Amino acid sequence: MLDTIDRMRLVPRSLAGRVIALFGLVIISFACVGLGMFYRLQFLQHIDETQDNAITLIEVAAQAVEDGALIGDYDTVDRTLARMMVRSPFKRATFIDLGGGVITIEAPFEPGATPAPGWLARRIGGELVDINRVVSAGGKDYGVLRLAFDERKLAAQLWALVLQTVSLTAVAVALALVLSRWLLARWLHNLGRLRFYEADDDAADGGADIFSSEAVGSDTPLEIREAIQAVNRSAASMRDQYGQRIDTLMHSLVQHKSALDQAAIVCEVDRDGRVTAVNEQFVRQSGVAREQLVGSALSRLGGGWTASNLVWRGEVAVPAPGGEHHCWRTIVPIVDHAGGVEKYICIDFDISERKQFEDAIVRSAMRQGLLARLGRKALEAGPLQELFDMATLLACDGLEVRHAVLFGFDLEDGSAAARAASGFPPGVLKAPFPHLAGPASSDRLGAWSVRVLGPDHAGSGIEAFVVCSDRLYGALGVYAPAQRTFQEDEEAFLNSLANILASAVEREDAKNRLTWLAQFDTLTGLPNRRRLAACLEDAIAGAAQRDGRAGVMFIDLDRFKSVNDMLGHSAGDALLVQAGRRLQDCVGAHDVVARLGGDEFAVVLPALVAATEAEPVARRIVDALAQPFTLQGQQLFVSASVGIAAWPDDGADADTLLKSADTAMYSAKNSGRNNYQFYVPEMNADAALRLQTEHQLHLALERGEFELHYQPKVRLGSGHGAGSLNGAVTGFEALLRWRHPQRGLVAPVEFMSILEETGMILAVGEWVIGEACRQLRTWSAVLQEVPPVAINLSARQLGQAGFAETVRAIVAAAGVDPRLLEFELTESMLMADPESAVTILQCLKAQGMRLSVDDFGTGYSSLAYLKRFPLDALKIDRTFVRDLPADSDDAAITKAVISLAHSLHLRVVAEGVETAAHLRALQAYGCDEIQGYYISRPLPAQACAGWLTQGAELAA
Numbered sequence: 039m040l041d042t043i044d045r046m047r048l049v050p051r052s053l054a055g056r057v058i059a060l061f062g063l064v065i066i067s068f069a070c071v072g073l074g075m076f077y078r079l080q081f082l083q084h085i086d087e088t089q090d091n092a093i094t095l096i097e098v099a100a101q102a103v104e105d106g107a108l109i110g111d112y113d114t115v116d117r118t119l120a121r122m123m124v125r126s127p128f129k130r131a132t133f134i135d136l137g138g139g140v141i142t143i144e145a146p147f148e149p150g151a152t153p154a155p156g157w158l159a160r161r162i163g164g165e166l167v168d169i170n171r172v173v174s175a176g177g178k179d180y181g182v183l184r185l186a187f188d189e190r191k192l193a194a195q196l197w198a199l200v201l202q203t204v205s206l207t208a209v210a211v212a213l214a215l216v217l218s219r220w221l222l223a224r225w226l227h228n229l230g231r232l233r234f235y236e237a238d239d240d241a242a243d244g245g246a247d248i249f250s251s252e253a254v255g256s257d258t259p260l261e262i263r264e265a266i267q268a269v270n271r272s273a274a275s276m277r278d279q280y281g282q283r284i285d286t287l288m289h290s291l292v293q294h295k296s297a298l299d300q301a302a303i304v305c306e307v308d309r310d311g312r313v314t315a316v317n318e319q320f321v322r323q324s325g326v327a328r329e330q331l332v333g334s335a336l337s338r339l340g341g342g343w344t345a346s347n348l349v350w351r352g353e354v355a356v357p358a359p360g361g362e363h364h365c366w367r368t369i370v371p372i373v374d375h376a377g378g379v380e381k382y383i384c385i386d387f388d389i390s391e392r393k394q395f396e397d398a399i400v401r402s403a404m405r406q407g408l409l410a411r412l413g414r415k416a417l418e419a420g421p422l423q424e425l426f427d428m429a430t431l432l433a434c435d436g437l438e439v440r441h442a443v444l445f446g447f448d449l450e451d452g453s454a455a456a457r458a459a460s461g462f463p464p465g466v467l468k469a470p471f472p473h474l475a476g477p478a479s480s481d482r483l484g485a486w487s488v489r490v491l492g493p494d495h496a497g498s499g500i501e502a503f504v505v506c507s508d509r510l511y512g513a514l515g516v517y518a519p520a521q522r523t524f525q526e527d528e529e530a531f532l533n534s535l536a537n538i539l540a541s542a543v544e545r546e547d548a549k550n551r552l553t554w555l556a557q558f559d560t561l562t563g564l565p566n567r568r569r570l571a572a573c574l575e576d577a578i579a580g581a582a583q584r585d586g587r588a589g590v591m592f593i594d595l596d597r598f599k600s601v602n603d604m605l606g607h608s609a610g611d612a613l614l615v616q617a618g619r620r621l622q623d624c625v626g627a628h629d630v631v632a633r634l635g636g637d638e639f640a641v642v643l644p645a646l647v648a649a650t651e652a653e654p655v656a657r658r659i660v661d662a663l664a665q666p667f668t669l670q671g672q673q674l675f676v677s678a679s680v681g682i683a684a685w686p687d688d689g690a691d692a693d694t695l696l697k698s699a700d701t702a703m704y705s706a707k708n709s710g711r712n713n714y715q716f717y718v719p720e721m722n723a724d725a726a727l728r729l730q731t732e733h734q735l736h737l738a739l740e741r742g743e744f745e746l747h748y749q750p751k752v753r754l755g756s757g758h759g760a761g762s763l764n765g766a767v768t769g770f771e772a773l774l775r776w777r778h779p780q781r782g783l784v785a786p787v788e789f790m791s792i793l794e795e796t797g798m799i800l801a802v803g804e805w806v807i808g809e810a811c812r813q814l815r816t817w818s819a820v821l822q823e824v825p826p827v828a829i830n831l832s833a834r835q836l837g838q839a840g841f842a843e844t845v846r847a848i849v850a851a852a853g854v855d856p857r858l859l860e861f862e863l864t865e866s867m868l869m870a871d872p873e874s875a876v877t878i879l880q881c882l883k884a885q886g887m888r889l890s891v892d893d894f895g896t897g898y899s900s901l902a903y904l905k906r907f908p909l910d911a912l913k914i915d916r917t918f919v920r921d922l923p924a925d926s927d928d929a930a931i932t933k934a935v936i937s938l939a940h941s942l943h944l945r946v947v948a949e950g951v952e953t954a955a956h957l958r959a960l961q962a963y964g965c966d967e968i969q970g971y972y973i974s975r976p977l978p979a980q981a982c983a984g985w986l987t988q989g990a991e992l993a994a
């Protein structure tokens with residue numbers, strides 16, 4: 039119900055209005071009830087009083103009427119009635135006499151009375167009863183007096199009363215309400231201020247109470263006073279709280295702003311896009327004074343922004359003193375209360391570094407792509423010139439320059455010339471580039487490029503050298519017309535291009551070299567066996583065509599091995615090179631000199647008419663190679679054996695022809711070397727024999743056809759006069775013999791070289807060591823003292839990996855005292871690789887074996903090494919002994935060797951002692967031991983028994 043009333047807006051909104059309305063309602067209710075009851079009472083009383091007054095009045099009037107009627111004075115009656123009607127509640131008075139006469143008097147009209155409502159008159163009419171009075175006098179009735187009430191008059195009187203009281207009551211109520219309103223307004227006055235407190239800046243800002251104690255009147259009701267105080271307290275508390283919150287917010291706002299200022303370039307822009315404020319970073323980055331910045335259009339500071347009410351984001355390039363800055367820009371519109379754009383905040387993050395990084399990545403990827411293109415091109419293995427052209431093009435593209443040149447260097451004089459160029463206007467590089475004389479360096483090349491290319495093309499530039507593994511091939515240069523600083527990554531790119539070129543050049547070189555290697559000898563640069571065969575075939579074809587002859591010579595250097603052994607492999611190489619040159623000098627322009635391998639050469643003579651035409655050439659060759667060679671400052675003599683074969687007599691094809699020449703060469707060797715031989719078919723028989731021997735040698739070891747003979751060495755005494763032996767066998771030298779089932783005992787000279795050449799010497803050498811050990815054990819079983827046995831080692835054995843260990847195993851297996859073994863090595867074997875010889879000898883020595891140098895004096899020895907070898911003895915070669923004592927040179931050499939050996943604390947053994955004169959001379963020179971036919975020939979093991987048991991009972 040209240041809600042309905044409220045909705046109908048019947049209830050006042052203000053508190054005062056409501057109190058007044060309530061109060062008015064109560065007063066009016068009371069007034070209505072009170073007045074209603076009062077009017078009812080007045081109404082009844084008035085009716086009663088009117089009735090009573092009318093009765094009284096009619097009694098009085100009846101007296102007068104009776105008097106008049108008695109006397110028949112009807113005028114009196116009439117006047118009486120009229121008087122009675124004045125100010126009476128009747129409307130009419132009627133006297134009806136018995137005769138039927140009727141006197142009727144109507145009440146006069148009384149103006150001014152307020153007409154009453156009809157219902158009231160009807161109600162009064164209903165309550166009042168007209169009064170009738172019988173007029174009698176003297177017991178006699180004269181008529182009837184009748185008074186009719188004027189209910190409207192009475193109602194008007196009553197209504198006037200109602201109106202008066204109602205008016206008075208209304209005035210009283212109104213006054214009461216006005217008073218109440220005034221009091222309420224006064225008491226509630228302070229509450230009303232609440233409404234305006236918000237707008238009261240002074241109060242809000244000053245933090246004053248809402249209601250000051252002065253403002254609150256003294257008559258303010260207690261409840262309101264308390265409420266005001268509560269409000270004041272709440273307001274103070276709220277003010278505190280909000281104050282703190284606002285302080286915190288302001289603080290964090292300031293922090294955020296300073297953080298933003300640190301992190302970003304910020305400016306404020308008005309609605310028209312003009313800068314109104316900038317932060318410090320903005321000023322710093324732009325390099326423009328703040329005053330100039332403020333007021334300028336933001337669009338002038340980079341970016342294609344136009345003012346709008348939307349957030350704008352994008353990448354902008356901002357002009358700056360040192361170039362452009364790249365920024366990520368966000369422009370935020372700030373909206374006012376009305377929803378319109380008030381201003382813009384523009385926030386820039388400097389992304390220049392990231393941009394540079396991204397650009398660098400893009401550039402790097404682009405360059406990688408270019409490198410890959412060049413790499414692919416290089417792999418195609420097409421012509422190098424195409425690759426060079428592409429490299430200069432890609433260098434221009436990758437480094438964004440217009441000019442690139444690939445210079446090629448000449449190793450001989452260091453001059454440079456353009457191999458490829460890109461980006462030059464037509465004509466600039468038409469003429470060949472002038473050469474840069476002298477060795478190229480980056481500085482020289484740079485200066486030269488500027489001069490050659492001209493400052494228009496080469497204001498600045500960089501070069502990357504194309505460095506192949508063995509030479510400086512060239513340089514790849516890029517040039518910019520203006521001054522430009524080339525960065526590290528750009529140099530790296532250029533270097534990578536140059537490296538690809540270097541790899542391609544190397545591969546091309548390698549390919550060429552492989553092709554060359556397949557046909558030429560690396561050491562001498564001469565054609566090799568394969569190319570020789572081709573040349574020979576061509577020569578044969580040519581000879582066949584012209585019905586002539588084609589010749590081939592097979593040339594083998596004599597005893598070349600000893601050069602290697604004496605002076606080392608590199609000296610041997612040098613000799614081979616010199617020999618090759620000499621051969622070339624000996625032949626004609628159409629003849630071909632080839633190296634077949636080792637110390638073997640061949641010469642193709644394609645244009646012979648008769649085979650004999652080869653003879654002068656062969657002679658020249660033999661003579662030329664017989665001339666001394668100078669190696670390591672020494673003169674060395676090496677002769678050559680030459681075999682000659684001619685097509686078609688000595689062979690129908692190249693192979694056969696070469697084989698025939700080879701056979702003829704062997705024949706020349708067998709004929710004492712240093713000569714030439716024409717092939718004759720009989721030579722094949724010798725070669726066949728050699729082949730057969732080689733084959734049989736392979737089987738000899740398994741078949742047990744080898745045996746050892748032992749030649750004794752004896753001590754040379756000094757106490758028994760000249761020529762006497764001291765009598766002690768100091769040891770035996772084991773010598774290899776081959777007992778061929780058909781040929782009987784074969785001389786070592788016939789098979790030793792084959793064993794050496796074929797490498798069978800290794801297996802046979804091991805057999806020799808084992809056999810010597812077995813023999814020593816046999817002797818040890820029957821004799822108390824067994825002299826040591828010396829074994830000759832070959833160079834191959836010494837060079838065999840793990841040789842010392844092999845020896846140790848053989849000796850250990852045989853159970854022989856290692857001190858009973860002695861190894862003899864030649865000087866040249868030791869000096870071929872002295873360092874490894876020292877190592878091997880030390881291993882053997884450590885096992886207890888003895889070591890001696892064989893054939894001392896025929897080879898070349900370094901005294902420094904001789905001192906380092908752990909030797910026990912030197913064996914003077916038989917060639918020095920042979921002519922003793924007559925040959926004074928040999929005597930001098932022998933004495934010197936003995937003296938040298940003794941000063942190195944080595945025993946001296948003289949080989950080849952065949953006469954008493956030899957013996958005496960050696961004894962006189964102080965030689966320690968001798969060996970030779972004069973003492974004994976080499977003997978089978980069983981024949982040595984006498985030597986072992988008889989001791990030195992030798993016939994002088």
Ligand SMILES: Nc1nc2c(ncn2[C@@H]2O[C@H](COP(=O)(O)OP(=O)(O)OP(=O)(O)O)[C@@H](O)[C@H]2O)c(=O)[nH]1
Binds near residue numbers: 594795
């Ligand atoms: N320095 C050097 N030596 C080589 C080369 N190729 C092979 N030899 C050696 O050349 C020697 C060839 O020796 P041979 O021709 O068998 O024997 P030789 O000592 O010349 O004796 P004869 O030929 O019988 O007169 C061997 O010792 C090889 O090791 C080489 O390229 N350089």
